[in-house]
Amino acid sequence: MITATPPGHSAATPESPAPAATGFPTADQLARWDREHVWHAFTQMEEYEPLLIERGAGAWLVDTAGKRYLDGSASMWCNVHGHRHPRLDAALADQVARVAHTTNLGLSNPTTVAFARRLVEVAPPGLEKVFFSGDGSSAIEAALKMAFQYWRQADPPQPARTRFVAIGEAYHGDTLGAIGVGGVDRFTAMFAPLTFESIRLPSPGGPCPATGRPAPSLGESLAALDRILTEHVGTVAAVIMEPLVQMAAGIYVHPPGFLRGVREITARHGVLLILDEVATGFGRTGTLFACEQEQVTPDFLCLAKGLTAGYLPMAATLTTAAVWRAFLGTHAERKTFFHGHTYGGNPLAAAVGLASLDIFRDERVLASLPPKITRLQAHCERLARLDHVGAVRQCGLVAGLDLVADKHTGAPYPWGEKRGTRACLAARPHGALVRQLGDTVVVMPPLCITLDELDLLLDAVEAGIRAATA
Numbered sequence: 001m002i003t004a005t006p007p008g009h010s011a012a013t014p015e016s017p018a019p020a021a022t023g024f025p026t027a028d029q030l031a032r033w034d035r036e037h038v039w040h041a042f043t044q045m046e047e048y049e050p051l052l053i054e055r056g057a058g059a060w061l062v063d064t065a066g067k068r069y070l071d072g073s074a075s076m077w078c079n080v081h082g083h084r085h086p087r088l089d090a091a092l093a094d095q096v097a098r099v100a101h102t103t104n105l106g107l108s109n110p111t112t113v114a115f116a117r118r119l120v121e122v123a124p125p126g127l128e129k130v131f132f133s134g135d136g137s138s139a140i141e142a143a144l145k146m147a148f149q150y151w152r153q154a155d156p157p158q159p160a161r162t163r164f165v166a167i168g169e170a171y172h173g174d175t176l177g178a179i180g181v182g183g184v185d186r187f188t189a190m191f192a193p194l195t196f197e198s199i200r201l202p203s204p205g206g207p208c209p210a211t212g213r214p215a216p217s218l219g220e221s222l223a224a225l226d227r228i229l230t231e232h233v234g235t236v237a238a239v240i241m242e243p244l245v246q247m248a249a250g251i252y253v254h255p256p257g258f259l260r261g262v263r264e265i266t267a268r269h270g271v272l273l274i275l276d277e278v279a280t281g282f283g284r285t286g287t288l289f290a291c292e293q294e295q296v297t298p299d300f301l302c303l304a305k306g307l308t309a310g311y312l313p314m315a316a317t318l319t320t321a322a323v324w325r326a327f328l329g330t331h332a333e334r335k336t337f338f339h340g341h342t343y344g345g346n347p348l349a350a351a352v353g354l355a356s357l358d359i360f361r362d363e364r365v366l367a368s369l370p371p372k373i374t375r376l377q378a379h380c381e382r383l384a385r386l387d388h389v390g391a392v393r394q395c396g397l398v399a400g401l402d403l404v405a406d407k408h409t410g411a412p413y414p415w416g417e418k419r420g421t422r423a424c425l426a427a428r429p430h431g432a433l434v435r436q437l438g439d440t441v442v443v444m445p446p447l448c449i450t451l452d453e454l455d456l457l458l459d460a461v462e463a464g465i466r467a468a469t470a
Contacts, residue, residue, distance in 0.1 A: 027052065027064035051428075056083030059449040061433060070457045072427075072434035074446045077247070077279050079310030081359050082448035088311055088352050088359075095351035104132060104345030115350035118357050119316060122288060124297040127318040131337075132345035136278035136304035137173025139315035140240075143274045143300040144177045145339055146323060147238040150272070153326040153335050161237040165228055165271075166198040169206060171248030172240065172276050181240050184248060186438075199232065201225055205245070205252030205393075215252075222261040229269040238272035238299070243290040244395055247279040250440040251393045251400025260294040272299040272323075278315070282306030283447050285396035286369050288360065299323060307349075309356035310446075314349035365447055373397055375451050376443070379458035386462070388419075388469035397447060401461075403439040403469060413439055419468050427464030432457050434464070441465065 025033070031050040040048060052064045059082055061069050071079060081088065095111060102109045116130040131142050144164065151161040166172070166181040173179075174187065180195040182188045204221040207214050216224065229236055243259045246252040266273045275298040280290040284306065287293055291301070300323075304315035329335040343349075359365060373396055380399050384392040390404030403419045405411045413419045420436030427434055434457075435442055443461060445454070 030064065058082040058084075059446050059453050069428065069431055069433045070445065070449070070453055070460070072432045072443055072445050072457050072461070074444050075310055076305075076435070077284075077444055078305035078308075079446045080282055080306045080356060080448075081309050081363075081365070082446050083310075085309070085359065085448075087355050088309055091351045091355035092311065092348060095348050098347070100348055101343065101346050103342070105340055108345065109347045109350075111347040111354065112345040112350040115354050116316075118354060119303075119318065122357060123301060123318050124289065124291060126297045126320050127301055128321050129319050129324045131317040131319070132350075133315045133317065133341045134313050134343055135173075135315050136276075136302070137175040137178045138341060139278060139302035139304050139317045140172045140181070140274075140276060141175055141177045142317040142339060143240070143302050143319075144181070144238075146300065146317070146319060146327075146337060147272050147274065149337065150323055150326050151237055155326070158234065160235050163232060163236045164196075164198045165201055165225070165232075165236055165239040167201050167241050167246065168203040169246060169249035169252060170203075170241070171246070172242075173278075187248075199228055199236070201228060201239075203246060203249065203252055203254075204258055205254045206250060218255040218257055218261070221255075221258060222265060225262060226265050226269075229265065229271055233269070236269075236271050238274050239266050240274040240276060242276045242280055243296070244280060244285050244293065245290070245393075245398065247398070248437060250402070250437050251395070251398060251442060253393045253395045257294070259291060259296050263294075263296045263298070274298060274300040274302065276302050278302055278304040282309075282356075283360065283366055283369065283396075284398055284444070286366070286373060288366065306356075308353045309359075311352040312346070312349040313343070314346060314353060369397060369447065371451060372447075372449065372454060375454050376458070379454070383458070383462055383465070386465060386469075389465065398442070398444045400437070401441045401443070401465070403441065403465065423461075423464040423468035425464070426467035427460045430460035430463045432460035432464070434461060 030052055034050040053061045054064045055062050059071055061071050119130055120128055133139055133142055151158045164181050166183060168183050170181060170183040172181050176195040179188045179191050181198045183200060201224055202216050204215050204218060239262060244254055263273055275291055277289055281303050282288060299320055301318040307316060308314045327335050327337050376397060376399055377394055380392045380394050383389055383401055387407055388403055390402045390407055390410050393400045403413060403423060405413045420439040420441055423441050424434050424436050441461060445457060
C-alpha cells in the first residue's frame with residue numbers, strides 16, 4: 001500500500017480517524033447493504049464487490065477499512081482541486097448558513113447570480129446567457145432543445161431544421177436526447193427506439209469500432225462535414241461535439257485544427273455549434289476550457305463535472321444573446337423555454353463553483369499544469385512499450401491506454417475477458433483507483449496532484465496492467 005504523505009492543503013488528512021458515531025453501521029453491514037440495496041451506475045451487479053470510500057484529502061481517498069488510494073479518476077472526472085479543499089469547504093458552510101436552496105423558476109438568489117456573472121466573464125467571448133441544470137446530460141438536453149426551438153422562433157423561422165450532426169463514438173450522456181446524439185453502441189443501441197437518430201460524422205480521433213477502418217485525416221473529416229451540411233441543407237439544427245478529445249469514446253484525441261475547422265464550416269452553413277465541455281472543461285486539457293486552444297466560441301457551451309470542483313451536482317448551458325432573443329416575447333406568444341429542473345441554480349453548488357474559480361485564479365492552477373502534463377506524457381511513453389499496450393492517447397492531464405491481445409496486429413482481447421476492468425482492480429492493492437472504458441485504462445487525476453503522486457499513480461497503473469495481461 002502507498003505510504004507517501006498526501007498534500008497538506010486540508011485540515012483533514014486521510015490518516016485522520018473517522019469520526020465516531022454511536023450506533024453507526026459497521027463496515028461489514030454497510031458492504032452488505034450496498035450489495036442488497038444500491039444499484040450502481042455502469043456496473044454489472046452480479047459481479048460487483050463493494051468498496052466504500054469513507055473520506056479523502058487532496059488527491060487521496062480512504063475506504064472503510066482504512067486503506068488509502070490515489071484518486072486516479074478524479075472521482076469520475078469531476079474533482080478538480082482535491083478532496084476537502086478548505087476554501088471549498090468554507091464556501092459551502094457559509095452558504096448553508098444563509099440558505100440551502102431556493103428555486104430558480106421565476107426568482108433567484110445572490111450567489112447564483114454572482115456565479116452566472118463569473119461564468120460569463122471566464123467563458124469564451126459572446127457567451128452571455130447561463131441556463132443552470134443538474135448534471136452533464138441535463139446540460140446537453142437543454143442545448144438540444146434550445147437549438148431545436150430556436151429555429152422555430154428565429155427571424156425568419158426555419159422549422160425544417162430538426163436534425164443534429166454528431167461525431168462517431170460520441171458520448172454526451174444517458175438521457176434520451178443525449179442518447180440521440182451519442183454514438184457508443186454499448187450505451188445507446190438498446191434505447192435507440194425511444195429517441196431520434198443523428199447524422200454521424202466519422203471521428204478523426206480513433207478507428208471505427210464497427211469496421212476497424214483507421215481514423216480519417218483532418219482534411220477528410222472536415223470535407224465530410226462540409227458534404228453532410230451541403231447534402232442536408234436547411235435541415236440541420238446544430239452540430240454537437242466534444243472539443244479536442246472525446247472522453248468516453250476512449251480518450252480519442254482530435255488532430256489540431258479540427259475544432260477550428262468545424263466552427264468555420266458550421267458558420268458558413270449557418271448551423272449552430274454545441275460544444276460539450278462537461279468533461280473537458282475546467283483545466284483538464286491545460287486551459288480552463290478546451291475550445292480556448294483553437295480560439296473557438298460556440299453557440300452553446302455545456303458544462304458540468306468540474307463546474308463545482310466535484311462537490312455538488314450542477315450543470316450550466318451557456319449561449320449567446322442572439323439565441324436568447326429568439327425566446328423573448330409576450331406570455332401569449334409561447335416563446336418561453338418550457339424546461340427546467342428543481343435544483344437548477346442551487347446556491348450551495350453556486351457557492352462552491354464561485355470558490356473554485358477563485359482557486360483557479362489565486363492558486364494559479366492552470367500555470368501549475370504544464371510540468372504535470374509533461375510528467376504524464378513521459379509515463380505514457382514508457383507504458384506504451386509494454387507488451388500488451390497497443391496505443392496511448394493523451395490530452396492535457398488525461399490519458400487512455402488501450403490493452404490489446406497482440407501488440408503487432410492490434411487485435412483486441414475478447415470482450416468477456418474484461419482486461420481493462422481487471423487492470424483497474426489490480427491497481428487497487430498498489431494504492432490507486434482508476435477506471436476503464438472497455439479495455440482502455442483511463443488516467444484522469446485531480447489537477448492538484450503532485451509530481452510525486454503522479455509517479456505513484458502511474459506505477460500502480462503499470463502494476464495493474466502487468467497483472468491483468470500476464
